[in-house]
Amino acid sequence: MKKLKEFPLISSLSMMRVNQSFAGLLKPLVGESISGWIARGQHSKNPFLFDRAADAIEKFGAADADETTSGLLRRELTQIFDVNSSLFDYLFADYGSWLKHPANLRVDMCELCLFEDFSTYRRPTTRSIWAYSWFNICHVHGNLIRDLGSTIPSQAIANVLNHYMGAIPRPSSLSMQSPLSIRKLRMIASRTFKTLSLMALSFQQWYISALKAGKVHIPGAASTVALIDFEIFMSDLIAVIGKKRSYPYHQKSYIARLLDIKGECSLSVRLSPSAGPEACLCFEVREHPPEVRMAMFALLGLFIGVPHCVRSWQQGEDFQVRSDNLDRLWWGMHSELGQNLGYLEWLENRSRNWNAAIKERYSHLLVDWWHNRRART
Numbered sequence: 001m002k003k004l005k006e007f008p009l010i011s012s013l014s015m016m017r018v019n020q021s022f023a024g025l026l027k028p029l030v031g032e033s034i035s036g037w038i039a040r041g042q043h044s045k046n047p048f049l050f051d052r053a054a055d056a057i058e059k060f061g062a063a064d065a066d067e068t069t070s071g072l073l074r075r076e077l078t079q080i081f082d083v084n085s086s087l088f089d090y091l092f093a094d095y096g097s098w099l100k101h102p103a104n105l106r107v108d109m110c111e112l113c114l115f116e117d118f119s120t121y122r123r124p125t126t127r128s129i130w131a132y133s134w135f136n137i138c139h140v141h142g143n144l145i146r147d148l149g150s151t152i153p154s155q156a157i158a159n160v161l162n163h164y165m166g167a168i169p170r171p172s173s174l175s176m177q178s179p180l181s182i183r184k185l186r187m188i189a190s191r192t193f194k195t196l197s198l199m200a201l202s203f204q205q206w207y208i209s210a211l212k213a214g215k216v217h218i219p220g221a222a223s224t225v226a227l228i229d230f231e232i233f234m235s236d237l238i239a240v241i242g243k244k245r246s247y248p249y250h251q252k253s254y255i256a257r258l259l260d261i262k263g264e265c266s267l268s269v270r271l272s273p274s275a276g277p278e279a280c281l282c283f284e285v286r287e288h289p290p291e292v293r294m295a296m297f298a299l300l301g302l303f304i305g306v307p308h309c310v311r312s313w314q315q316g317e318d319f320q321v322r323s324d325n326l327d328r329l330w331w332g333m334h335s336e337l338g339q340n341l342g343y344l345e346w347l348e349n350r351s352r353n354w355n356a357a358i359k360e361r362y363s364h365l366l367v368d369w370w371h372n373r374r375a376r377t
């Protein structure tokens, strides 16, 4: 597959600073996680400082060096490696805490990045950005980040090889999604899947830009809000976008229809509608498999109005450009055929916590489109 642009780029000036600062030590890769680099360093020719770093992580009681966003551990590491803290922060970007997996659940990786490590005689290593549920498409290879059954990259790549070759039965504890099933291959080859992947990639790039800026320019508005305010809003939309249908009472969820997922899946739950809307909402993104998560963030990008997401959707789906189409699509996601109005009520309640600028820009998401349409006709 054609390589996408590397992100972030390290300038030649920064590369010089890296070489000066880590003289005699194994250098970190672009985008490598701190814990991945330390683990590689412990197996290098000069492991002493990396062993000291591993001791410091243990002393701090952190599961690994990427566990905490508190500055204390990072500061200790900069002292151990005698490296300038601004260079350290530049090399090991902090992507915040929104939807970050704890260390023992960081099993989602890009197998092509790991193969690339392997083929260049480098110990396979983790990238910091793989630790987030909102990151679903590798920005280098363009493929889906997925559960490879281990938090240890060398074990993860062994799992992939074993699985592809069918040499060793997969232990039942591994939750690696079957990559070769005919249904999945058909899904990945579909035009809709490709459109959603592009949209998910655009959402990631938009969110990374917001993280770098430390604030969010609301798409389609002049206002700027704090990251935390926008993350609260996005979490509420994600809860609706990833909601399960109450089987067999409700229609198949929109994402299940988009991805052509049939039968029992994470988007279906055997609950009576009397269980209430909250029982079906998605409060834990990890409950869904990678392709569903990818579609969720693609649609999130569409509904918040990230320009590239909207454009890809319009081009990919022969979308009829009409002012109410997105409103209608959103209405369909929370209130199929007017059956499940409790979701809209839930969102209205949640919107009391939204920042005023967000509420003003996205007030259309709180409108009962069907009711308004009937009132007009």
Ligand SMILES: [Zn+2]
Pocket: 110, 111, 112, 113, 114, 138, 139, 140, 141, 142
């Ligand atoms: Zn990759």
